[in-house]
Amino acid sequence: MQAAVTVPSVGITLDRFILRKQKTFPSATGDLSQVLRDIALAGKIINREINRFGLADITGDTATDNIQGEIQQKLDWIAHVRFIRALVNGGEVCGIISEEEAGIIDTGNPEGKYVIAMDPLDGSSNIDANVAIGTIFSVYRRVSPLGTSPTVEDFLQGGRQQVAAGYILYGSSTMLVYSTGCGVDGFTYEPTLGEYILSHPNLTFPAYSKTFSCNESNQRDFPPFVVQRIQEFYEQRFSSRYIGSFVADFHRNLIKGGIYLYPPTQTHIQGKLRLIYECYPMAFLAEQAGGKAIDGQQPILDIIPNRFHQRTPLYIGSSHLVDYFEIPS
Ligand code: AHM
Ligand code: MG
Numbered sequence: 543m544q545a546a547v548t549v550p551s552v553g554i555t556l557d558r559f560i561l562r563k564q565k566t567f568p569s570a571t572g573d574l575s576q577v578l579r580d581i582a583l584a585g586k587i588i589n590r591e592i593n594r595f596g597l598a599d600i601t602g603d604t605a606t607d608n609i610q611g612e613i614q615q616k617l618d619w620i621a622h623v624r625f626i627r628a629l630v631n632g633g634e635v636c637g638i639i640s641e642e643e644a645g646i647i648d649t650g651n652p653e654g655k656y657v658i659a660m661d662p663l664d665g666s667s668n669i670d671a672n673v674a675i676g677t678i679f680s681v682y683r684r685v686s687p688l689g690t691s692p693t694v695e696d697f698l699q700g701g702r703q704q705v706a707a708g709y710i711l712y713g714s715s716t717m718l719v720y721s722t723g724c725g726v727d728g729f730t731y732e733p734t735l736g737e738y739i740l741s742h743p744n745l746t747f748p749a750y751s752k753t754f755s756c757n758e759s760n761q762r763d764f765p766p767f768v769v770q771r772i773q774e775f776y777e778q779r780f781s782s783r784y785i786g787s788f789v790a791d792f793h794r795n796l797i798k799g800g801i802y803l804y805p806p807t808q809t810h811i812q813g814k815l816r817l818i819y820e821c822y823p824m825a826f827l828a829e830q831a832g833g834k835a836i837d838g839q840q841p842i843l844d845i846i847p848n849r850f851h852q853r854t855p856l857y858i859g860s861s862h863l864v865d866y867f868e869i870p871s
Contacts, residue, residue: 556737581629630650635658674711719827752780753780
């Protein structure tokens with residue numbers, strides 16, 4: 543008798559994929575599936591805004607600073623607003639924190655079971671140059687009682703409590719890559735159909751790679767052990783690939799193998815990237831894809847958070863490369 547052939551699921555739509563996954567959890571209510579659909583919808587809307595960038599008056603900065611003192615790009619703000627709108631309308635999310643606002647955004651859906659931490663448009667220094675940028679998101683089940691307003695504790699649960707995380711990369715094509723804790727899957731947006739199509743099922747970091755991504759001009763500020771490792775990379779003829787857009791650098795490393803690092807510098811003593819809405823979600827994906835993410839001493843997902851916008855040093859990507867950056871004891 544012929545062995546049963548597994549039908550590859552490449553080519554199915556995101557909606558169908560989410561539904562299939564949901565059916566494998568008989569107790570699932572479909573609420574998380576709805577959150578993922580809302581995020582996907584927000585991604586389509588942001589994608590549309592980015593694509594008409596240059597035609598409309600949405601370039602440049604808003605002349606206001608965000609809470610971290612950085613100039614807010616108009617597109618950053620547009621992405622922030624669009625994302626919130628999609629999640630408010632969806633109804634499953636009770637609260638959001640964003641890189642663009644200091645505190646909790648109450649969606650007015652107290653019955654929503656989930657909270658979201660997001661960077662609506664990461665890599666904003668690249669916006670004006672038409673370079674790939676991305677949205678990063680992280681989903682938690684709330685710990686505060688249903689029917690009440692979201693609380694600080696909902697967002698400070700720690701990275702291991704994420705129930706889903708992912709990113710949307712606005713690059714040469716737009717991709718949604720996410721995980722609910724059962725591997726990582728990538729979907730390519732087909733604009734003429736208005737659908738995300740499964741194009742990269744079960745993504746894992748390639749076993750071998752000699753690529754690293756970091757802002758090498760910061761080397762004079764890096765801790766000595768990092769400088770040492772980078773020197774070893776040079777000696778071993780590694781390639782350096784740095785877009786300066788975390789989502790894009792991470793994605794390339796996920797597809798081709800490699801490590802992204804943002805160690806402490808003089809201007810960013812704690813590292814530059816934000817723990818809760820940049821590092822936790824990408825660390826979740828990295829571990830799900832067979833890679834690693836550390837701050838030099840411990841896994842990123844094990845760091846106990848104490849405030850929304852805290853930063854951390856980050857070494858993330860292929861396991862064998864991340865291992866180089868564990869601080870020798
Ligand atoms: P942002 O959230 O303000 O866009 O900052 C995060 C970005 C990352 O996408 C990128 O990897 C890094 O900052 C680049 O920093 P630098 O210009 O210092 O190399
Ligand atoms: Mg960012």
